[in-house]
Amino acid sequence: MNKTAKMLLLFVGFPILIAGNAYFYFTEKAKQLPEIEFTLLDGKKLKLDALKGKTILLNFWATSCAPCRKEIPDLADLYQEFSVKEVQIIGVAMAHDRPDQVIAFKQHYKIPYTLAMDIDSGIAKAFNVEAIPVTLLISPRGQIEYRHSGVIDINDMRKRIAAMLPDERN
Numbered sequence: 001m002n003k004t005a006k007m008l009l010l011f012v013g014f015p016i017l018i019a020g021n022a023y024f025y026f027t028e029k030a031k032q033l034p035e036i037e038f039t040l041l042d043g044k045k046l047k048l049d050a051l052k053g054k055t056i057l058l059n060f061w062a063t064s065c066a067p068c069r070k071e072i073p074d075l076a077d078l079y080q081e082f083s084v085k086e087v088q089i090i091g092v093a094m095a096h097d098r099p100d101q102v103i104a105f106k107q108h109y110k111i112p113y114t115l116a117m118d119i120d121s122g123i124a125k126a127f128n129v130e131a132i133p134v135t136l137l138i139s140p141r142g143q144i145e146y147r148h149s150g151v152i153d154i155n156d157m158r159k160r161i162a163a164m165l166p167d168e169r170n
Contacts, residue, residue: 033142034126036097038090038116041103046090046116049142053163055087055137060118061130062094063105067151068133072109074154075122079113080163085165086140089113094132095121 019124036048053114059075063067081087091111093102095118106115118124137146137160146160 009039030032034088036123041115052142053140057092058136059088060132062089063097063101065132071151076112082161091115092118092123
């Protein structure tokens, strides 16, 4: 390789390589889960990293949110369908909901999946949730694979969850 080619490679190729690696690093880093501890309705704590190895559907909602109420039956259906397949569904009630409101709401709507309280808005901040409902689909590797704002499409979500599950034909 002549000197001109080496210089061209050094001044053009090297920065491209660095930029590509930085892009991969930062986009993959952004997909990683923050270290979060949920406070469940019964007061128990659940660390998000304890769920590693499971597919997680994380739904941010509030009792006063009409679109949130609209998607509860779909989330319950997904829970019924996938809970035996190592899929964890967690509804995160926003900070302005009081625990007694959320408990009454869970009983009234017969919500079968886990509910947690975001008492200080720390969970919403960690996931950059500014408006609700927001649903995140997290892979068993602990990466955010899908983020949806608004009411979910149950068929689309069903396909996305199924695609993350291990192949059961083996």
